[in-house]
Amino acid sequence: MKKIKNFENKKVLVLGLAKSGESAARVLSRLGAIVTVNDGKPFDENPAAQDLLAEGIKVVTGGHPLALLDEAFELMVKNPGIPYENPMVVRAIEKKIPIITEVELAYLISESPIIGITGSNGKTTTTTLIADILNRDNQSAKLSGNIGFPASDVASKSSADETLIMELSSFQLMGIDQFRPKIAIITNVFSAHLDYHGSQENYETAKWRIQENMTTADFLVLNFNQAKLREKASHTNATVVGFSTTEKVDNGAYVMNGQIFFRDEKIMAVADLSLPGSHNLENALAAICASKLSGVSNQAIVSILTTFSGVKHRLQYLGKKSNIIFYNDSKATNILATQKALSGFDNSSLWLLAGGLDRGNGFDELATDIANLKGMIVFGETAPKLRDLAETLGIPVFDSENVARAAELAFEKADENDTVLLSPANASWDQYKTFEQRGDMFIQAVAKLKEKKN
Known part of the structure; x- marks a missing residue:
């Protein structure tokens, strides 16, 4: 960790705890800042605040009093989930208090180079693939950021010969x-x-900020399958490296005749990728770009891309029982995510498990994607809607009370060499606290099936 002087004796307000706020408070304190933490959760229900107080850091809990900002703070480190319309944030802006998020702090203290990954979909899979590939090549890579490891905490413990792989x-x-x-x-x-950004333009502007300080010495990897990103390539100072599944890219990764290339060098066959789906092919191409730019061997790339079983709850391969294959894609909390998952399978041998929270939407846009499915198991509040769609398309459909029973039912109905895919197309909150809890129940159900004797 760089022993920077930027924060020495500066009054800093950390707004919102969670993992990133807790990490930021500790790092700032070590750097000599005068830190105050403000979190809405009451003190007696707030173990993180209790720990920080015990370490000598001032905490204000149970609400967000605007009067706190009268204490002449010189910086606010805001929890990313707190919107800029929050009264505390609005008041800070009025007082011209600079506002950053914890990843900026991580960058300032990091001795390690950073590979940053953002995007609407595929961030976690791509981030994990890159870290696994670099580590397989004996380059020390550490996961950080939005993937669950506070960036400032990881940066504070990393050295110059390591690389931070940061989901943003x-x-x-x-x-x-x-x-x-x-x-x-x-x-x-x-x-x-x-709902957070207010418009698609604001959202895309936020994503594009990842490159705003980059120079020609840095590399910006863009998905050339998307026209809007291809057009952006001429609006950055970074050296652009593209990837595409549909055409040759001179400076980047692409697919041709069933083979994956990077700058005209053949890396591997598409058919050898362990993860199904066109979206995972894009993730693999992005990971290959970052890996090759980092000097990684083709052997390490192929080793990971042919064996990677997926990030938990994101098209996670769970193995076989009686030659029936199971995948857990509980992270698919909307229709688009399920459409992407379905693109990687043969519908004629696929059983789709779907359903969840009813947000009032229909599922007609799924019709083309689920046409000719072997069958569906539906559950949750949206089960009636999904059942109606399946019946309209002539797809065998069965009701289940939850995902555990859905796994059992699919196994009972499936034939040898069929695939069972949990990809709900719905949020989980009608029956489960999180999509992780829903996916864990499915994982446990499949594990029990695998333990049973044929």
Whole structure:
């Protein structure tokens, strides 16, 4: 960790705890800042605040009193999830208090080069692939950022001979100033988080900030399958490296005749990728770009891309029982995510498990994607809607009370060499606290099936 003087004796307000706020408070304190933490959760229900107080850091909990900002703070480190319309943030802006997110702090203290990954979909898979590939090549890579490991905490413990592989959300990127990754990736840009950003334009602007401090010495990896990202290539100072599944890219990764190439060098066959789906082919191309730019051997790339079983709950391969294959894609909380998952399978031998929270939408746009499915198991509040769609298309459909029973039912109905895919197309909150809890129940159900004797 760089022993920077930027924060010495500066009054800093950390707004919002969670993992990133807790990490930021500790790092700032070590750097000599006079830190105050403000979190809405009451003190007696707030173990993180209790720990920080015990370490000598001032905490204000149970609400966000505007009067706190009268204490002449010189900086606010804001939890990314707190919107800029929050009264505390609005008041800070009025007082001209600079506002950053914790990833900016991580950059300022990091001795390690950073590979930053953002995008609407595929961030976590791409981030994990890159880290696994670099580590397989004996380059020390550490996961950080939006993937669950606070960036400032990881940066504080990393050295110059390591690389931070940092997943970055649009929320985090709105709070950067000097942040500059050595390699940046934008996997894709779709409509998302409009309730936070207010418009698609604002959302895309936030994503594009990942490259704003980059120079020609840095590399910006863009998805050339998307016209809007291809057009952006001429609006950056970074050296652009593209990837595409549909055409040759001179300076980047592409697919031709069933083979994957990087700058005209053959890397591997598409058919050898362990993860199914066109979206995962894009993720693999993005990971190959970052890996080759980092000097990684083809052997390490192929080793990971042919064996990677997926990030948990994101098209995660769970193995076989009686030659029936199971995949857990509980992270598919909307129709688009399920459409992408379905693109990687043969519908004629596929059983789709779907359903969840009813947000009032229909599912007609799924019709083309689920045509000719072997069968469907539906559950949750949207089960009736999904059942009606399946019946309209002539797809065998069965009801289940939850995903555990859905796994059992699919196994009972499936034939040898069929695939069972949990890809709900719905949020989980009607029956489960999180998509992780839903996916864990499915994983446990499949594990029990595998333990049973044939």
